[in-house]
Amino acid sequence: MKFELTRNDYLIQGTFKLVKLYLLLISILTIFRSVFVLYFSDINFVSNNILEVMYAFFMGWRYDTIVASYLLAPFTLTIILTSCIKWKPLTNLSYFLFGTYFFLFINLITFLSICDLGFYSYFQDHLNILFFGLFEDDTVAVMQSIWKNYPLEYAIVGYSFYLIFIFWLVKKIFKFIQRDSKSIMHKGAFKFSFISLILLVALFGGARGGFGILVLSPKYADFSKSLFINQTALNGIITFEKAYKLRKSRTSMNFNMAKAFGYGDNIHNAFSDYLGFD
DSSP: OOOOOOHHHHHHHHHHHHHHHHHHHHHHHHHHHHHHHHHHSOHHHHHHTHHHHHHHHHHHHHHHHHHHHHHHHHHHHHHHHHHHHTOHHHHHHHHHHHHHHHHHHHHHHHHHHHHHHHHHHHHSSSSOTHHHHHHHHHHHHHHHHHHHHSOHHHHHHHHHHHHHHHHHHHHHHTOOOOTTOOOOSOOOHHHHHHHHHHHHHHHHHHHHTSSSSSOOOGGGGOOSSOHHHHHHHOOHHHHHHHHHHHHHHHHSTTOOHHHHTTOTTOHHHHHHHHHTOO
16 A cells, blocks of 8 residues: 655655765765875885774764765755655755766766875875966966876776766666655654754764864874875865865965964064075
8 A cells, every 4th residue: 555755755765865975975085095095105004004094094084074964965954845845846856956966076076086196196295275386387288297197098988987887876876756656654743853853963963074072174184193194084175175275365365474474464574584684
């Protein structure tokens, strides 16, 4: 016997999609972190520092969860709202729009992660403010250098297959609600409120990097004496966002270099320290 879908049915279906998307995003970022460690270090280094490397991956999971939480926030709020309305066409429309949204952002995350690996191979650092300078100074020369030093023909073919796989995976996750769907959850305002609250609390904690007093920031990645292990914890999206904010502040008309380096308004002392004389 079939029953009309309840708002709890809509919410549970949306929650399953949230979990799948979260696992997909975390998996992609974890794969890039693993490539980072395996490519830029060696087995001996990893085995000799296995506990710190494992902790770096744990910290990395927290940073990755921050990225995932911000991406999942609009969809989380939408599924709660559409579940209240209980209208299949509206829910399926939101699935289509968010399927496109996640397909584009997953590709953006992948692109930035690839850029991060390439940037590290040159500068031994994650994406920073120099990344913008590479394209502002002479974009053509940069692209020629990349084309010369990397097998981009194979990379483009491989990335095309990756896009097809991600498209198929996202489409499968955002499968529409069918007309003959069966109800699996009984009605109940308490159940709906409880599930919604759990989702919002989890999203809030994920966006902060945990439920501690302080929000997790990149500076907390400095837990090891090894710079490489500290860098392992971070991902390219976190460092890109940090670099973008720094670039934005430095290109702002209100940016004061002397104040930024602790000289206040005393530009005289700043130049004296730089030149080595008064």
